[in-house]
Amino acid sequence: MYYSYMDFSFQIKAKDKKTRARLGVIKTPHGEIQTPAYTPVATTATVKALDTEDIIQSRSQVVLANTYHLLLRPGLEVIKEFGGFAPFMKWDGPTITDSGGYQVSFLRTQGKELVVGSEREAEIVKITDEGATFRSYVDGSKQLITPERSMEIQSVLNADIIMAFDQPLAFSDSHKKLTDSIRRTFLWEERSFKAWEEIQKKRKNFQALYGIVQGQLDRKVRRGFMQFILDTGFPGIAVGDQTIGVDPKITGQALDTIVDMIPDDKPVHALGLGGGPEGVFEAVIRGVDTFDNTSVTRIARSGLLYIYPEDGGTKKNKFRLDVTKKVTSNKKQAISKICQCYTCQNYSAAYLHHLLVARELSGFRLASIHNVHFMNDLMERIRQSLENNDFQVLKKEW
Ligand SMILES: [Zn+2]
Structure with a gap:
């Protein structure tokens, strides 16, 4: 074993009798996360409109930052000097980063040019099996994120929990696109795991890599991802595609395809879980331990x-x-x-x-x-x- 479970572990303390809701604790090098837990999203090393003291006073246990945004601004040079995005924003507790897969995937155009919103006119994404090529919305520079690069970037960002590089699926995708994304995501997650194993050998503190379950509402595909994650030996499991972020009922259906496969010793994170309190309950009763969502603060700003x-x-x-x-x-x-x-x-x-x-x-x-x-x-x-x-x-x- 190249890492010790002294550094990262998940333990269940109690279970609900009727549902799959579970009370647990995730131990990380930067402290414990009592679960089920909400993770505020500190997109660019800040939760919008809040400073770190506000995040602490609001009783947050853990924050999630975005690889894609931090890579483009302030860039890795600055983050490296601070030893990670958490010391940069003066956050002492546990942290998570996503892989950048979501951002590059939902701006993807399969080689065609697409203008995505005003601030992001320069964001043109091309996805091949190697990785995602796109232009920085900050300075127009050409960027490439591969699974290996995502692991390297996340190592610099230095979160306790990191995500495999994937290509999330959209409801609007054609069958061919879906088949293509699924095949590619398997490939990317496998490469993420290999790169992560190598990087962990050289690191001081352990980062737990979560494999990601995709597949929309396709039971066979979702279970295939789940089996792959368990067989490969990822320390944690994440669920994330458009089935998780939109309608609580659909979130429930998507989670139902895999609930019986969720093991007791691996935490489950829902990426971008939507639906407010209703969505929270739909996820928690199916064994979700942590989740993030930008809408909590986004809707606040709209009143x-x-x-x-x-x-x-x-x-x-x-x-x-x-x-x-x-x-x-x-x-x-x-x-x-x-x-x-x-x-x-x-x-x-x-x-x-x-x-x-x-x-x-x-x-x-x-x-x-x-x-x-x-x-x-x-x-x-x-x-x-x-x-x-x-x-x-x-x-x-x-
Ligand atoms: Zn209040």
């Missing part, structure tokens, strides 16, 4: 704040309150009666309404603090209920 059932949150309103709409009652009170976050402890609904309607920068921060805290608190409630053996009671409330 959509999460609320508890006690505040009138329901599946129908997606447990969200639009504070940009006129505040009619309790305007002097916080948006949530029970939230313990910095925002709710200090500011009224009327003030948040004012800040977000006026698009004031402090409004983005206060709204993001609340949503990140809410998600961390929801996960803590889930963990507590698993520990107390009353997860089913909590689930009914939501």
Whole structure:
């Protein structure tokens, strides 16, 4: 064995009787992650509108940064000097990076030119079996990410948990494209694993590589990926394609294809898990241990704040309150009666309404603090209920 499980391990502490929800702990070189856990996304070594102290105060355990964005800006030279993106942003806890596969795949054009949004006009992606070639949206320079390069970049970024380089699938893909992406992703993940093994031998602290399950709703393909991950010996499992990010029901269906194969000694991460609290429960009851999502802070900036059932949150309103709409009652009170976050402890609904309607920068921060805290608190409630053996009671409330 070229690494020791002293450096990285996953242990289940309790299981729900009725579902596959599990209470666990992931041990990393930078501390423990109590699971199930939410991972705020620090895309470019910052969670948008928050500084690192805000992330800590919002009770976050772990952050995820994007390989693709950090590679382009500030670039590896700067990150290397700091010894990783975490010391760069002064975050002491556990960290995750994605592989860049998602970004290059969803900007891919199979060789044809495509303009993707205003800021990213220079992003033209070509994907071959070797890797993905594209132009930097920062300076227009030509970039190539291969599975080997992704492992090297992620080694410099120095997260505790890293992802295999893959080519996620989109619902709109044709059958030929899908078959092609699936074949390529197997190839890329295998190469990622080999490169990672070599790199780990030279590193001081261990990085756990997660293999990624793709395959949309194709049961056979998904199970094939799962079997491959288990046979190859990846320390963790990630699920990620468009089945995970959109509709909680579809997320459930996609996870159902592999739930019986999830082992007790490997953590499962859902990449870009969507659907708010409903999506969280759909994933947790199927054994998902950690997840990330940019929408938690993105919707905050547009004025959509999460609320508890006690505040009138329901599946129908997606447990969200639009504070940009006129505040009619309790305007002097916080948006949530029970939230313990910095925002709710200090500011009224009327003030948040004012800040977000006026698009004031402090409004983005206060709204993001609340949503990140809410998600961390929801996960803590889930963990507590698993520990107390009353997860089913909590689930009914939501
Ligand atoms: Zn709050």
